[in-house]
Amino acid sequence: MSEAASTRTPVALLPSLAPLLLAWLPRQRWFAGKGHPLTGFSLVSATELLPLDSATGPGLLHLLVRVQQTGLPAPSSQDCYQLLLGVRRTLPPHLAPALIGHVTEGPLTGRTVYEGLHDPRLAELILERLRTPGALGPLRFDRFEAAGRIPGGLTARPLEAEQSNSSLVYGDAYILKLFRRVHPGSNPDLELPLALARAGCGRVPAPVAWFEATAPEPYTLGVLQPFLHGSRDGWLLALESLADGGTFIEEARALGRVTAEVHTALAKELPTVMLRRPQAEHLAEAMTARLDAAAQAVPALLPYVPRLRAAFDAIAALGRRGCAWRAQRVHGDLHLGQTLRGGGSHSDTHWSVIDFEGEPARPLGERRRPQPTVIDVAGMLRSFDYAARTHRPWNPAWAERCRAAYCDGYAETAGADPRTEPELLRAYETDKAVYEVVYEARHRPDWLPVPMAAIDRLAATN
Incomplete structure (x- = not known):
């Protein structure tokens, strides 16, 4: 051509x-x-x-x-x-x-x-471009050399379950995620797995190849990674545990250890910063603004606003008293569905973490900003609540045991328990639950009782 x-x-x-x-x-x-x-x-x-x-x-x-x-x-x-x-x-x-x-x-x-992604001939052409790095007009194709050679002739098929992006699977060997709504700058779903691969962290499938737009602005367009054929995500495994009367405690503890392992590797590979009084006050203001906007959108939140706001005010108050928190690059949207377990063992060695894009609705600059690691912990704790709510009758004790086991596992590997900073953890969990209320009210009203139950619980602790 x-x-x-x-x-x-x-x-x-x-x-x-x-x-x-x-x-x-x-x-x-x-x-x-x-x-x-x-x-x-x-x-x-x-x-x-x-x-x-x-x-x-x-x-x-x-x-x-x-x-x-x-x-x-x-x-x-x-x-x-x-x-x-x-x-x-x-x-x-x-x-x-x-x-x-x-x-x-x-x-x-x-x-x-x-x-074009539904045409196997055209989908396979994209893989051929990724096999031969170089520029094509404003597009540039690149490879992670440590990943080795990409074989040709792999049959392509689209995955139908994607929401904010599209994915192609090549011969059960690779998966190509194509970002649909793109933003100038490096996408964290390429940047962070590359950093983890260079750090030798095996918890995340290492990027094999990727392509970007170089003009008029840089955009990350697609990332090719190994396809973990036969793996199952943590959400489905949790639902099966609930249906079978299982506890999921060992799995939750293992996920805590895996999360801490990823955080430790990211902190070693990428810069960290300290959040002090100005940042604490800005964080509290942003969370409060999201709460106020959510309450206008979902009036069911209005009775809880004063008590929920107290969780955010507590962070600002700690900052004024001289408290500081380390912030680093994080997953940004961690939940059970972002984890995969391969094989039949419950061992940590079979768990992987995927999808480092963060919440796609948030601006890219915000998703790339260093955050306290409890933002990921809070996301996973909320996910255990969601899983427990799918069971009839509702099983809150199951969620509490999993939440505790997850934090125990995290502490074992990180050397620090996220529960020792309860104000910070509560603020992030509250912020996440507020986000969930708005999402469910707009997209899945039948699910609104799930985050509202968390709102009720969190408001009672403030």
Whole structure:
């Protein structure tokens, strides 16, 4: 493919696709601006990964597109999305579910455009690009040399369970996560696993290869990692334990040890900072602001606001008294579903931690900011509550035993128990529960009693 062909960006390309994208984008699970009118697009970059002028075969067009939406605050009203569009003259029947539409004007007139990730031929082309590092127009493909050679000829299939991103599995050997809503800068889901791999931490599948946009701004676009075939996530294992009358205590303790191991490796590999009075006050103010906004969105929170706010005020007060906390890079969105156990053993050696992207709804700069490690501990403690609530009847004792075992395991490896700083842990757990209330009220109202039970418990301790 010529360099000129790979980087041409016809002025008429995006306007010709816009009518199709206006209808298709809002229906995608990974589109973040649902419920707000989509009014237009601007082209960030366009790259032909496979030429579009083939008379018989498909073409593959890589686009970075900025969307314009009304009713959203900046910068969300100008989100940038990664699209991989297949282009054919005629769409084969087996690709019919991937149809985006038929182009009626512009340079692709008469062509059919579809979701390229559902075409095995095009999906396998992406792996070929990752096998041969180098630049292609504004895109750059790179590899982690220590991971060894990537074999070719692996069959590709998309994973259907993704929400904020898309994933392709290659021959049960690798999984490629493609970030859909992208932000300038290095994505933590590449940055942190790379740091852990260089530190020799085996708890996280090491990146094998990745690709990025280098212009006009740097964007992390996709990361290829080993696919842990046969592994099962901690959430499903916890639900099975509840259904079978198990305790899950040993698993929870092992997860605590694994979490501490990851935190220790990150602290050794990446800079740490101290949070003192100004940072403590800023942290409390941000948590309070989120609480106030949540209470406006979900009135059921209003009676709890004064007591919940006290948890955040306690952090600011400790900062004023001279307390300080070490902050470092963390997972940022840790819960049972972000852990995998392989094999049949309960041993620590079979647990892995995945998905270091953090909460996708938060700005990238915030997700990359050093935080106290209790933010991850609080996320996992909330996850045990969620699991216990799925059981009928509700089993709060199961959750409490798992929460205690998890903290015990963490303390065994870290040398410090997160429960020895109860104010900080309570503040982060409260902040997480407030976030959950808003999420459930908007997306899964039937689940709202789960975080509201935590709100009631946490308010009673303040």
